Amino acid sequence: MGAYTGYIVAGIIVLVLILMYNSLVSKKNQVENIFGTIDVLLKKRRDLIPNLVESVKAYMKHEKDILEKITELRSRAEKSSDENEKMNYENQISSLLGKILVNVENYPELKANENVMHLQMTLTEIEEQISAARRAYNQAVTDYNNAIEMIPTNFMAKFMGYQRKNVFEISESERENIDVGDLFKQ
Amino acid sequence: MKKLSDLILEYYNNPYLDALEQKRKFLLTVLKIAGVAFLAAFCFLAYYMKLDFFGALQLFAIFVGGYTVFYYFITKNYQKEFKQNVVASLISLLGEKFTYNPEGKIEPVKYDLSGLFLTTYDKYEGEDYVKGELNGISFEFSDLHTQYKTTDSKGRTHWHTIFKGTFFVSEFNKSFKGRVLVYPDYSEKLLGPFANTLQKLNSHGLEFVKMDSPEFEKEFKVYSNDQILARYVLSTSLMEKIVKFKRSINKPLYLSFKNNMVFVAVSGNNNFQAPVFKSVTDYEYVEKMIENFYFISSLVETLSLERRIWKN
Numbered sequence: 454m455g456a457y458t459g460y461i462v463a464g465i466i467v468l469v470l471i472l473m474y475n476s477l478v479s480k481k482n483q484v485e486n487i488f489g490t491i492d493v494l495l496k497k498r499r500d501l502i503p504n505l506v507e508s509v510k511a512y513m514k515h516e517k518d519i520l521e522k523i524t525e526l527r528s529r530a531e532k533s534s535d536e537n538e539k540m541n542y543e544n545q546i547s548s549l550l551g552k553i554l555v556n557v558e559n560y561p562e563l564k565a566n567e568n569v570m571h572l573q574m575t576l577t578e579i580e581e582q583i584s585a586a587r588r589a590y591n592q593a594v595t596d597y598n599n600a601i602e603m604i605p606t607n608f609m610a611k612f613m614g615y616q617r618k619n620v621f622e623i624s625e626s627e628r629e630n631i632d633v634g635d636l637f638k639q
Numbered sequence: 640m641k642k643l644s645d646l647i648l649e650y651y652n653n654p655y656l657d658a659l660e661q662k663r664k665f666l667l668t669v670l671k672i673a674g675v676a677f678l679a680a681f682c683f684l685a686y687y688m689k690l691d692f693f694g695a696l697q698l699f700a701i702f703v704g705g706y707t708v709f710y711y712f713i714t715k716n717y718q719k720e721f722k723q724n725v726v727a728s729l730i731s732l733l734g735e736k737f738t739y740n741p742e743g744k745i746e747p748v749k750y751d752l753s754g755l756f757l758t759t760y761d762k763y764e765g766e767d768y769v770k771g772e773l774n775g776i777s778f779e780f781s782d783l784h785t786q787y788k789t790t791d792s793k794g795r796t797h798w799h800t801i802f803k804g805t806f807f808v809s810e811f812n813k814s815f816k817g818r819v820l821v822y823p824d825y826s827e828k829l830l831g832p833f834a835n836t837l838q839k840l841n842s843h844g845l846e847f848v849k850m851d852s853p854e855f856e857k858e859f860k861v862y863s864n865d866q867i868l869a870r871y872v873l874s875t876s877l878m879e880k881i882v883k884f885k886r887s888i889n890k891p892l893y894l895s896f897k898n899n900m901v902f903v904a905v906s907g908n909n910n911f912q913a914p915v916f917k918s919v920t921d922y923e924y925v926e927k928m929i930e931n932f933y934f935i936s937s938l939v940e941t942l943s944l945e946r947r948i949w950k951n
Contacts, residue, residue: 487867581871581874582867582871584870585867585871585874586867588870589867592849593866
């Protein structure tokens with residue numbers, strides 16, 4: 454009887470350890486998975502930027518500096534291997550791109566250009582998706598961080614060498630989202 | 640969109656109101672007399688048959704049932720006239736693009752498509768169908784009542800409500816693949832057939848999504864097949880608008896986003912019921928009735944569904 458109890462207790466402990474291990478791995482994978490999606494979206498956006506800059510630069514004289522800055526940031530983001538630095542560039546692109554997309558409305562020639570309008574909508578759409586993916590990422594990171602800091606999973610996490618991850622900082626300017634929808638209101 | 644006060648004014652200016660009030664008063668008298676007659680018949684029978692307490696209780700239940708049927712038939716015509724003359728005029732005030740069918744309802748296929756209520760229904764009823772268009776977005780809504788039945792050991796059939804309230808369907812302004820379901824956040828124990836639904840969601844490959852708005856999280860529970868999609872559909876501003884809408888109607892609210900459509904189910908009473916025990920000019924009653932209808936028909940504006948960001 455006593456021997457059996459020992460086996461049962463050991464069995465339960467092993468089971469709990471396995472469950473804890475699996476839940477930590479799945480939380481880590483969730484974070485990586487969403488991060489991958491953000492990467493894909495950012496790449497998609499980077500591919501569209503030269504197209505946009507080419508199409509609008511002849512008209513947007515006042516925004517020449519912004520356009521140059523976007524092009525520069527884009528190539529830096531492309532080359533950078535440091536994740537944090539890369540995200541920093543991408544954040545700057547987001548806010549500058551927002552300005553361009555809004556200012557397109559001030560140029561009747563651009564508004565009449567189907568290609569530009571299409572680019573504007575595609576980019577706005579991608580911005581929305583990026584923002585959604587970042588929110589999902591932040592939640593996944595929070596869940597992950599909670600798991601590696603809370604008892605009892607924190608012991609397991611320490612053993613597995615899991616470290617805290619950082620959430621995306623959302624800048625003040627981004628927080629005041631430009632209501633792009635307003636532009637399409639007649 | 641017209642203002643709420645315009646609709647209330649239109650209601651009070653309706654020329655049929657006086658005639659309806661006369662009719663209502665007459666009906667009320669008939670109902671009162673019938674009530675006394677039913678009660679007298681019950682007392683007489685109970686005494687004559689020398690029933691014990693439980694027997695009397697059963698007989699009473701039969702009489703209540705009988706009276707309900709009587710009530711339904713005697714007020715049917717009055718309800719119909721109210722809808723044809725008063726409700727129809729309210730809806731036509733909203734514009735040419737609004738149509739009203741008192742007997743119509745949202746098609747069952749749309750209710751099924753929403754995926755909000757997974758309990759299979761045995762009875763699908765509805766009325767007061769409204770179709771409209773606002774800022775280029777077409778939408779429709781109606782009262783719905785879905786029920787399922789169970790049979791107890793004595794072979795008696797019991798009907799249980801799955802959903803009762805207003806069901807709204809419209810296009811959604813973002814294009815997406817997948818689905819997002821939003822449920823009111825209360826303890827599953829209180830939900831009855833709904834606890835069942837929530838369990839089924841898991842087996843349908845939907846996972847719980849924790850949203851990043853504390854206000855929204857306090858009111859709702861979100862399920863989706865894709866964590867990112869849920870945030871894409873429920874943008875920060877849409878969440879704020881949904882919370883605001885929930886607080887203004889103050890009723891349990893369910894939303895489903897699927898196939899580029901949005902389905903909104905507001906649990907509660909029927910939209911348009913002519914008052915029988917209150918005057919048709921009773922301000923409190925009228926205001927509440929029109930307000931409910933107004934909130935639903937301006938949902939497109941409330942949720943800014945006309946703001947398309949992805950295509951012309």
